[in-house]
Amino acid sequence: MxxxxxxxxxxxxxxxxxxxxxxxxxxxxxxxxxxxxxxxxxxxxxxxxxxxxxxxxxxxxxxxxxxxxxxxxxxxxxxxxxxxxxxxxxxxxxxxxxxxxxxxxxxxxxxxxRGAVSTAVVPTVAVVRGRLRLGGGTLVVALDGTAEVAGVTLGPYDAVQLGAEDAVLHARGRTAVIGLSLPADAPLA
Incomplete structure (x- = not known):
């Protein structure tokens, strides 16, 4: 989801x-x-x-x-x-x-x-352009242009959060990729 x-x-x-x-x-x-x-x-x-x-x-x-x-x-x-x-x-x-x-x-x-997330799952932040395979639990924020993730097109400051599934990011502008930790049973609402 x-x-x-x-x-x-x-x-x-x-x-x-x-x-x-x-x-x-x-x-x-x-x-x-x-x-x-x-x-x-x-x-x-x-x-x-x-x-x-x-x-x-x-x-x-x-x-x-x-x-x-x-x-x-x-x-x-x-x-x-x-x-x-x-x-x-x-x-x-x-x-x-x-x-x-x-x-x-x-x-x-x-x-x-600190202490609310394990050191193994501290959020990671990268700003990228181009094509990138993403793992589940990733938050993607378009920063200065457009990006597409799993068929969803993002304009500046739009975001998507991946559930357990992998997806491919096509970032035409700079895009933040944030690796996050969620419990396995967490709903994405």
Whole structure:
């Protein structure tokens, strides 16, 4: 079973710290909130400089998909994040401050709670183009163009989540491929 997750169906939700908005693409368990997800994938719009929200016991992968990028200070260490489509990992509970380089950005955010997923199934994030065989449990998000997965055509920010079946991705633009873990009996709703 394939679950379509169109961009047009997402609602903008203010960040915990009020510094931007996020649009959730998918989370596990289904319907989980910010305090009880095992993993969560979203698009975040960062419109102003300021601190990131703290997420205790959460690890993150951030990928800039629009804008010039950010100058981050993560736990006192400076990180220049100015290359689009290059995933960066960091801890969500380390104080992180952001200075935008040249206006707003949009980030693809993948977060997972330490201890809620085994280290063997920590989400993986890659940005690809071209043809790729995907395994079950994969989430695909078109970023800057179109993609097709199992007969479903995706426009920018549309997504699909694969169930147990394999599929082939044809990515005409940059596309995020996120390997996720779901229990074997998890419904895709």
């Amino acid at each position: 394939i679950r379509a997750l169109p961009a047009s169906a997402r609602t903008a939700v203010p960040w915990k710290n009020g510094g931007g908005v996020t649009r959730e693409i998918a989370a596990w368990p289904e319907g989980a909130g910010m305090d009880d997800f095992a993993w969560r994938v979203s698009l975040a719009e960062v419109a102003a400089d300021g601190p990131f929200s703290a997420f205790p016991d959460v690890d993150r992968t951030l990928t800039v998909v629009e804008g010039a990028g950010m100058d981050l200070t993560v736990g006192g260490e400076r990180w220049l994040v100015n290359t689009r489509y290059a995933p960066r990992d960091f801890r969500g509970d380390v104080p992180t401050d952001c200075r935008l380089l040249d206006g707003p950005v949009v980030n693809l955010n993948v977060m997972w709670r």
